[in-house]
Amino acid sequence: MRVLVLGATGGVGRLVVENALKRRHEVTALVRSPDKVGDLASPVTVVTGDALDARAVANAVTGQSAVIYALGAGNVRHTSLFSDSTRVLLTAMTQHAVRRLICVTGVGAGDTKGHGGFLYDRLVYPLFTKGIYADKDKQESLIRESPTDWTIVRPAPFRNARPSGPLRVVTDVDSITLRRIARAEVAEFLIDELEQNRYVRQSVFIGHG
Numbered sequence: 001m002r003v004l005v006l007g008a009t010g011g012v013g014r015l016v017v018e019n020a021l022k023r024r025h026e027v028t029a030l031v032r033s034p035d036k037v038g039d040l041a042s043p044v045t046v047v048t049g050d051a052l053d054a055r056a057v058a059n060a061v062t063g064q065s066a067v068i069y070a071l072g073a074g075n076v077r078h079t080s081l082f083s084d085s086t087r088v089l090l091t092a093m094t095q096h097a098v099r100r101l102i103c104v105t106g107v108g109a110g111d112t113k114g115h116g117g118f119l120y121d122r123l124v125y126p127l128f129t130k131g132i133y134a135d136k137d138k139q140e141s142l143i144r145e146s147p148t149d150w151t152i153v154r155p156a157p158f159r160n161a162r163p164s165g166p167l168r169v170v171t172d173v174d175s176i177t178l179r180r181i182a183r184a185e186v187a188e189f190l191i192d193e194l195e196q197n198r199y200v201r202q203s204v205f206i207g208h209g
Contacts, residue, residue: 156207178207
C-alpha cells in the first residue's frame with residue numbers, strides 16, 4: 001500500500017516508517033525539516049511542509065491508500081495542534097478520496113482517562129499532559145464524526161524496554177489499567193492494523209498491565 005505518515009521523524013513515527021518499509025509498503029512522509037528524516041530518506045517520498053499547511057497536506061495525501069497520524073506536540077502542556085491539523089487532514093482526505101486513517105492519541109484520551117496506572121494518573125497526567133489530552137479529545141471527536149474508515153489507537157505510557165508478555169488490545173476499557181508499552185510495539189500494531197483492518201471505526205487501548 002501507499003501510506004502517508006504524519007510525525008515520521010518522531011519516536012513512534014520513525015519506527016512506523018521502518019516497519020512499513022520492511023513490509024514493502026510505499027511510504028510518504030510529510031515533514032517540516034527533511035534533514036531529520038536521515039537514513040530513511042532514500043526509500044521514502046519526502047514532502048516538505050507543515051501539518052497545518054492545507055496545500056502541503058493535500059499534496060502529501062494525493063494518491064495514498066491510507067494515512068497514519070503519529071504527530072507529537074513536543075514539550076508543551078497546552079496545544080491545539082492535534083485538532084487543528086486533523087481538520088486540515090480530514091479535509092484533504094475527503095477531497096482526494098482517501099478513506100483509511102489510523103491515528104495515535106494515547107492514555108488520557110476518551111475513556112482511557114484514569115487507566116494508565118497510579119504514577120501516570122496521579123502525577124504525569126494532571127501536571128504535564130492534561131492540556132494536551134483536552135485537545136486530543138477534540139481530535140478524536142473530529143475523527144469519529146468524519147466519513148473516514150478510522151481507527152484510533154491509545155497506547156499506554158511509553159517505556160524504553162519492551163515489556164514482557166503479550167500485548168493487550170482493549171476496545172471496552174471498563175476497569176482495565178494498562179501501565180506500559182514500548183514504542184516499537186505501537187509501530188508494529190499500527191502496521192498490523194493497516195494491513196488487517198481489524199478495528200475499523202473503533203478506538204483501541206493497547207499496552208501491558
